[in-house]
Amino acid sequence: MIVEISPSIRRYSGFDREELIGKPVDTLYSDPEDRKKLIETITKKGEISDYEVKLRDKDNNLLYVSTNAHVWLDGNNNPIGIEGSLRDITERKKMEISLRNVLKEKEMLLKEIHHRVKNNLFIISSLLELQSHYIQDKHSRNIFKESQNRAKSMALIHERLYQSTDLKNIDFGDYIQILSNEIFSTYADDSGNITLDVDVEDIKLDLNTAIPLGLIVNELITNSLKHAFPTGEIGIVKVGFHPEDDKYVFTVEDDGVGFPEDIDFQNTDSLGLQLVNSLTAQIDGEIELIRAGGTRFKITFAEKKL
Numbered sequence: 001m002i003v004e005i006s007p008s009i010r011r012y013s014g015f016d017r018e019e020l021i022g023k024p025v026d027t028l029y030s031d032p033e034d035r036k037k038l039i040e041t042i043t044k045k046g047e048i049s050d051y052e053v054k055l056r057d058k059d060n061n062l063l064y065v066s067t068n069a070h071v072w073l074d075g076n077n078n079p080i081g082i083e084g085s086l087r088d089i090t091e092r093k094k095m096e097i098s099l100r101n102v103l104k105e106k107e108m109l110l111k112e113i114h115h116r117v118k119n120n121l122f123i124i125s126s127l128l129e130l131q132s133h134y135i136q137d138k139h140s141r142n143i144f145k146e147s148q149n150r151a152k153s154m155a156l157i158h159e160r161l162y163q164s165t166d167l168k169n170i171d172f173g174d175y176i177q178i179l180s181n182e183i184f185s186t187y188a189d190d191s192g193n194i195t196l197d198v199d200v201e202d203i204k205l206d207l208n209t210a211i212p213l214g215l216i217v218n219e220l221i222t223n224s225l226k227h228a229f230p231t232g233e234i235g236i237v238k239v240g241f242h243p244e245d246d247k248y249v250f251t252v253e254d255d256g257v258g259f260p261e262d263i264d265f266q267n268t269d270s271l272g273l274q275l276v277n278s279l280t281a282q283i284d285g286e287i288e289l290i291r292a293g294g295t296r297f298k299i300t301f302a303e304k305k306l
Contacts, residue, residue, distance in 0.1 A: 002024075002025055003021070005021060029056070030055055038053055047071070048084075067085065070082070114159075122151075122152070122155045125152045128147050132148070146272070149186065150218060152182065153214045154211060154215070160174070161207065169204035169207075170210045172203050176217055193233065198240075203241065203248060205248075205303060213301075216275075216276050220252035221239060222272065228294065238252070247300055249298060250301075255294040257294075276297075280301070285300060287299050288300070
């Protein structure tokens with residue numbers, strides 16, 4: 001029951017003080033559960049500060065208020081009620097709700113954009129695959145296959161974003177797992193001679209880093225599977241992605257025939273390696289080739305803060 005209340009209640013509720021004194025406190029509450037939770041919180045903590053509840057004004061309009069309150073004690077420290085103050089925050093809450101709805105609409109729009117981009121890239125990939133069936137020349141057919149996989153590597157990023165609740169960042173470790181297996185199933189034969197070992201951590205990357213790095217992943221893994229074991233030798237391709245100090249390190253290595261000594265990987269006619277060098281520069285990364293015991297490419301970069 002309301003024992004006393006300030007005349008200022010009329011300013012935002014429309015009720016006169018005299019209309020409320022002696023009435024149940026629930027008269028003002030929009031949801032009885034709000035009142036129940038408030039009492040439970042005050043009973044547990046002894047007091048509350050900036051606690052938000054929803055009330056109804058005299059015309060049954062919704063009000064948002066922030067309350068500071070504490071348990072009211074008698075001379076013997078026995079609880080006899082609750083004493084506190086209310087502050088009208090309706091306009092602020094309406095603005096917050098409006099902004100939240102706008103953000104939700106933008107998120108839905110972004111999801112739809114990622115969904116459509118993904119679908120279009122998959123369509124391009126499928127068209128390239130269909131077209132390759134009409135090409136007799138093996139070299140030309142391989143060019144189509146590589147272009148197909150490049151489109152697919154970008155499509156997978158947009159697919160991950162579409163499925164994610166975080167439209168800014170991608171779980172890149174998970175992405176590498178999926179893409180590596182896709183490439184392996186495309187290029188590795190059925191002999192079982194080549195083993196794929198993927199060792200990556202759950203690292204989230206911004207879209208602007210993920211797309212170029214995704215293409216780098218595609219090119220380097222493809223390069224190992226195509227060239228490291230030309231005569232069917234038994235071997236392993238290892239893929240790694242880990243944080244190191246304040247940077248990230250992505251590696252692709254194999255124990256195959258090794259990268260030719262007479263080729264400068266940073267100055268070559270290979271489109272794949274040209275892409276790798278260009279995209280590494282795009283993410284402000286550094287690329288290193290280690291030839292000992294096979295071939296190891298190491299990309300080191302720090303994610304840009306936008």
